[in-house]
Amino acid sequence: xxxxxxxxxxxxxxxxxxxxxxxxxxxxxxxxxxxxxRMAGIAISESQVRRRAHEVGAERIGQRDRKAIEHRxxxxxxxxxxIPGAVAVEVDGGRIxxxxxxxxxxxxxxxxxxxxxxALVILTSxxxxxxxxxxxxxxxxxxxA
Numbered sequence: 001x002x003x004x005x006x007x008x009x010x011x012x013x014x015x016x017x018x019x020x021x022x023x024x025x026x027x028x029x030x031x032x033x034x035x036x037x038r039m040a041g042i043a044i045s046e047s048q049v050r051r052r053a054h055e056v057g058a059e060r061i062g063q064r065d066r067k068a069i070e071h072r073x074x075x076x077x078x079x080x081x082x083i084p085g086a087v088a089v090e091v092d093g094g095r096i097x098x099x100x101x102x103x104x105x106x107x108x109x110x111x112x113x114x115x116x117x118x119a120l121v122i123l124t125s126x127x128x129x130x131x132x133x134x135x136x137x138x139x140x141x142x143x144x145a
Contacts, residue, residue, distance in 0.1 A: 016042055017052055024053040086123040093117070 012020075019040060023033035030053070034046040070076050093116045100109030 012044075012052070016044075017056065020044070020049050020052045021056045024049060084122040088121050088123055090119045090121065091117070 019042065020033070020037055023036040024030060027033040027036060030046050030050045033053070034044065034049045037044055037049060067076070093114060095112050096115045098111050098113050099107055103109065
């Protein structure tokens with residue numbers, strides 16, 4: 001009967017458990033999370049909130065660990081329609097000079113900040129019946145001694 005009603009073994013529906021877990025994730029203490037859930041009209045004790053949060057947390061940790069193992073074993077399905085033959089990841093970083101927010105043109109409250117940029121590119125190439133450039137270009141060769 002509980003399963004037909006969508007209740008867990010403790011008598012809470014999945015929507016109540018979701019509210020409890022969301023509150024415990026958003027608030028710094030179980031007491032605050034309990035107060036928030038109670039404000040939503042759900043009668044629940046702080047210890048029940050703590051238990052539900054720990055149970056769901058343990059489930060999520062187990063899911064994460066199983067997924068990590070599947071990833072390492074390459075058992076997860078591809079999340080793209082066509083898997084590319086070759087890809088490259090390009091990463092760069094540097095420093096940029098910024099100014100205060102909404103200060104207009106000019107330098108105001110300047111600061112150095114770090115810039116990080118990454119790109120995932122799909123590599124493609126053409127094939128030829130013969131080498132289109134059998135010898136390196138002259139500018140690429142070492143000067144004759």
